[in-house]
Amino acid sequence: MTISSDITSTLTSLRRTVADLHGELTRYQLVIWTAGNVSARVPGRDLMVIKPSGVSYEDLDADSMVVTDLHGKLVEGERNPSSDTAAHAYVYRHMPGVGGVVHTHSTYATAWAARGEPIPCVLTMVADEFGGQIPVGPFAIIGDDSIGRGIVDTLRRSRSRAVLMQNHGPFTIGRDAREAVKAAVMLEDVARTAHIARQLGEPVPIEQDDVDRLFDRYQNVYGQRADSGGTDA
């Protein structure tokens, strides 16, 4: 497969966007060393832009990003794609509305994942951003489609844009890569706050009606203004 010239400028722009978004992962301390990645679907093509494997965050730039097809095969770029590419690709193949995927091992989200315990909806921010409790996906290890399938199966049964893969860490999705990164940032924040709340007792639950009202408002506001909404201020 070759890349036709008419998408060159799209790819150039997307490579920069994806490279820059990795900076949000380090800014919010969601990743260490090289252990986290962002990808973006190339709109209208069976292609994705993703982090290369084993490159440190400070060395990432638009040029070092790689392009693969939606089975993870390298199409453009000098390095191997992230070792999590198969999981990202599976999500894009099976969830056509998804334009961005993020994977981290962020501390508090991964701690809930290690216990196999969903994050309860005890904060208005959880209701706003995730529409209810944040679900756990199955234990699965690298080597076949089991991680991707676990992500997709879990997210399809939930309003959440985040899933906690058991013993492993979170994956988040969005309509584009920026939305997926925002979900990863918000996820770690609510995972931390809910954890700390639980350390000294039981948080007050939020009524399902209120969860629905908060989430509906988010969805509606979000539809009108692409770059804000929800818990945004």
Next chain:
Amino acid sequence: MTISSDITSTLTSLRRTVADLHGELTRYQLVIWTAGNVSARVPGRDLMVIKPSGVSYEDLDADSMVVTDLHGKLVEGERNPSSDTAAHAYVYRHMPGVGGVVHTHSTYATAWAARGEPIPCVLTMVADEFGGQIPVGPFAIIGDDSIGRGIVDTLRRSRSRAVLMQNHGPFTIGRDAREAVKAAVMLEDVARTAHIARQLGEPVPIEQDDVDRLFDRYQNVYGQRADSGGTDA
């Protein structure tokens, strides 16, 4: 409503102050993404300066701040005001001594809020800054005056400049925006320290007499020197 020329320089200065004060929220890690906001009353006018909605902290500057009336209606600025504007406006309408309001979802304060539990006065810094335990406000969601009313009703029954809105997060007030930001910073610090103290046992209570003496000293020192006092050093 139009803005008369004689307050142009006041507004210019206040826009810069409010923009800069958002930098304190990120410096002390009280906010992520765009989820927190500072406002200031325009002295002698039924106006306030507040953060626009959905703008990231690094892109905030004096020009991007917006001006609204005290019912949250946009008066000056190109973007929508923060989605929390109605709560800020309610506070200004009902508490004439308040010149600044801050809202965050800072982790430890929000964790106390999730349990609906006031922060006990077990640190001299709590007595100095808040005059006793830091109270919890009711569960309330965006859409009407219920958040603003919850803030005002709770603060009127307390010496505290901070209220923990249940399941949501803290609001702080001050005679000006800087004082409200200082309260937000101090709040998260004491919320964290009191939480950690409680994790391994019961903190020693401070006698009410001592709380009163510490708070009185703060109030008096404060009256003499506008930029210091309390736990300041």
Next chain:
Amino acid sequence: MTISSDITSTLTSLRRTVADLHGELTRYQLVIWTAGNVSARVPGRDLMVIKPSGVSYEDLDADSMVVTDLHGKLVEGERNPSSDTAAHAYVYRHMPGVGGVVHTHSTYATAWAARGEPIPCVLTMVADEFGGQIPVGPFAIIGDDSIGRGIVDTLRRSRSRAVLMQNHGPFTIGRDAREAVKAAVMLEDVARTAHIARQLGEPVPIEQDDVDRLFDRYQNVYGQRADSGGTDA
């Protein structure tokens, strides 16, 4: 009292040292807003250099430092000395070997102080730096000598260079201001590690003989090399 010309250069140098050392307090996140201070005794004089009250850390420089006598009376400088000056001065009057004093409200040390519980000697770093458990001083509030007396009475009964003032926060001492700052940094680090160790069970105690051997080695190494020793690497 006036300052004779022969100590002008000493004071100039000491002002810079004390101003710069405040940067270590912010670097290691021991202080917020203006709530912490460093002072240094002026060698051979009944004078000390200390942080002014209510100045933020980024605005501190050599010129803004103030000089007081050992009863806290302002001798040189344009601002009021720190509101904790009386406590620093009491220490210098009663502990002639002390050349530097630091006060913070650092989170983990203050949490132990809130429970009135000494930090146990369960880390080689505690033995190295503090020679045993880190003691708690009495509850005392600003206004007379009670804070200073509590610090001195507690430290005289201990090998520790740090004391946890109950419900308040830590004070540390050193032969000079840098050593006192190092003690403040090390204190928060061991307070945090010992806290976290205790969260999931009981740390293994260190035998008194081993504590003594570690502390003796520190003292000896320290005597030979003024800028290192102990847990230094």
Next chain:
Amino acid sequence: MTISSDITSTLTSLRRTVADLHGELTRYQLVIWTAGNVSARVPGRDLMVIKPSGVSYEDLDADSMVVTDLHGKLVEGERNPSSDTAAHAYVYRHMPGVGGVVHTHSTYATAWAARGEPIPCVLTMVADEFGGQIPVGPFAIIGDDSIGRGIVDTLRRSRSRAVLMQNHGPFTIGRDAREAVKAAVMLEDVARTAHIARQLGEPVPIEQDDVDRLFDRYQNVYGQRADSGGTDA
């Protein structure tokens, strides 16, 4: 012993590498003040490059690094080698495959060490990087070979590249200094996540078969691509 001219360029490069790698320790907040160190074996020589004693991290550069033989005797450099040099040297003498050693007092790893409790393999990242639980080494204090012997004896019985020296802190090894630093960074991350997971219940164990598959994959990938692999992304 003198240094022959043919290894001058090797040493110059290694000094720079080791100096720069200390920056990773501060970036990931594994060390405070001067309490942590990195060393590298000089390939093919009975020599090592190590941090000097008592120099702050910001003052470290290639020139300030020191060279010792594998008994810790200074060969080149103006300052004393780190007070932990004997432990590093013991490791190089007894583990010929080791090219880098790192020692820190990083908070969470040291907290497990204070309880004398190994870090359980409840995260895929632990399986990837450490091949199973991370073991505890004996209590040992500076002054003879007991720290070095404790490190080597423990690591020889484990697949782990990290050992938690009881009441003291972690040591990590690698085929070169960068790999040892990566292990120190990953260690603190998994120590923190496993701690937080355990605070609210029991993490789900990972089956031994799955641990072996994850670790084997890491070893194989690692063999092919020297700078990535494992949990890298």
